[in-house]
Amino acid sequence: xxxxxxxxxxxxxxxxxxxxxxxxxxxxxxxxxxxxxxxxxxxxxxxxxxxxxxxxxxxxxxxxxxxxxxxxxxxxxxxxxxxxxxxxxxxxxxxxxxxxxxxxxxxxxxxxxxxxxxxxxxxxxxxxxxxxxxxxxxxxxxxxxxxxxxxxxxxxxxxxxxxxxxxxxxxxxxxxxxxxxxxxxxxxxxxxxxxxxxxxxxxxxxxxxxxxxxxxxxxxxxxxxxx
Ligand SMILES: CCCCC/C=C\C/C=C\C/C=C\C/C=C\CCCC(=O)SCCNC(=O)CCNC(=O)[C@H](O)C(C)(C)COP(=O)(O)OP(=O)(O)OC[C@H]1O[C@@H](n2cnc3c(N)ncnc32)[C@H](O)[C@@H]1OP(=O)(O)O
Numbered sequence: 001x002x003x004x005x006x007x008x009x010x011x012x013x014x015x016x017x018x019x020x021x022x023x024x025x026x027x028x029x030x031x032x033x034x035x036x037x038x039x040x041x042x043x044x045x046x047x048x049x050x051x052x053x054x055x056x057x058x059x060x061x062x063x064x065x066x067x068x069x070x071x072x073x074x075x076x077x078x079x080x081x082x083x084x085x086x087x088x089x090x091x092x093x094x095x096x097x098x099x100x101x102x103x104x105x106x107x108x109x110x111x112x113x114x115x116x117x118x119x120x121x122x123x124x125x126x127x128x129x130x131x132x133x134x135x136x137x138x139x140x141x142x143x144x145x146x147x148x149x150x151x152x153x154x155x156x157x158x159x160x161x162x163x164x165x166x167x168x169x170x171x172x173x174x175x176x177x178x179x180x181x182x183x184x185x186x187x188x189x190x191x192x193x194x195x196x197x198x199x200x201x202x203x204x205x206x207x208x209x210x211x212x213x214x215x216x217x218x219x220x221x222x223x224x225x226x227x
Contacts, residue, residue, distance in 0.1 A: 033065050033066060033067065033094060034062060034064055034065035034105065034106035035106070036048060038099050039121075039123065040099075040121060041100075041174065043176045044104060044121040044176045047200050048106060051108055051117070051119055055108060058111060059111050060108045061111070063106075063107045063148065065094070065105070066091070067090065067094040092140060093141075096123070096125055098125075100121070100123050101124060102123050102125045102126060103122065103126070103140070104121040104123065105118055105119060105120040105141070106118070106119050107119075107144075107145065107148050109149075109152055113152045113153060114149070114153060114182060114183040115182040116145050116152070116181045116182075117178055118141060118145040118178065118179040119178055119200075120141050120176070120177055120179060121174065121175070122137055122173060122174070126173065127173050132170040132172060133175070138165070138206070139163065141177075142181075142197065142207065143163055145181045145195055146193040146194075146195050146209070146211040146213070147213065148181075149183060149193055150183070150213035153183050153186055156216075157216050157217065158191065158214065158215050158216065159214055160211065160213055161212045162210075162211060163211045164210050165207055166207060166209070167206070168206060168208065169204050169206050170206075171197075171207075175199065177198065177200070178197070178198055178199075178200060179195055179196070180195065180197075180198070181193055181194065189215040189216075190215075191214075191215070193211045193213065194209065195207075195208065195209040195210075196208050196209075
């Protein structure tokens with residue numbers, strides 16, 4: 001079903017945008033997963049290349065993406081919590097190992113630090129109704145896109161306090177969508193954001209959302225969370 005991307009995309013990432021995280025974060029460099037793999041469709045690869053080209057002038061930046069939370073956004077997270085010695089939490093969106101089966105995505109951060117765009121391909125394990133993505137998967141995509149934006153705004157840990165989504169059109173499984181999020185207001189610890197999920201041609205608005213994130217102290221795992 002999926003066509004793999006050419007070597008060009010990998011090379012573009014390897015030479016510049018796919019920055020390795022600071023070595024202080026872990027003993028073995030985690031693998032950056034926000035790059036093309038064999039599960040990416042031709043449409044996903046094409047849009048990724050387009051966003052990389054747009055990022056070339058510095059107005060946007062691709063955010064490296066790993067399987068564990070604290071390996072993420074190394075600059076931003078390290079600013080917030082200092083050098084990290086323990087492994088971060090597993091990230092829900094990266095929990096499916098099979099390439100192309102779950103969420104395939106790359107998030108781009110605008111130079112303002114107040115806007116994120118997530119290019120995402122929703123794989124067959126995310127099916128709800130026959131042939132369409134589960135609403136919870138769309139919510140996860142939105143939460144992560146606005147959450148990353150809130151994290152960049154706060155430069156500290158944040159938690160979703162409120163997420164309101166209007167589902168306007170079903171998203172076909174395998175579709176490539178763009179979730180576009182921006183900060184609307186920042187009041188003390190409260191960060192208000194909006195998000196729109198569209199197809200890559202911007203013909204269809206699949207969902208729109210508003211969210212409230214609250215800046216918190218670095219979250220500690222509860223005692224039972226040792227699995
Ligand atoms: C997002 C990044 C997470 C960080 C991870 C780090 C590294 C990983 C990096 C990157 C990963 C990439 C992307 C992120 C991916 C996914 C994001 C997932 C995020 C989540 O999946 S997260 C889980 C779901 N989330 C919860 O599990 C929250 C449960 N909840 C609580 O833990 C508390 O409830 C909390 C902390 C929210 C607030 O508690 P609190 O004690 O700190 O603050 P307090 O209650 O005093 O409220 C202060 C002011 O906010 C107002 N306020 C509060 N809640 C409100 C509401 N619901 N509606 C309207 N206003 C509200 C109050 O009215 C007051 O307003 P005012 O100051 O004006 O009076």
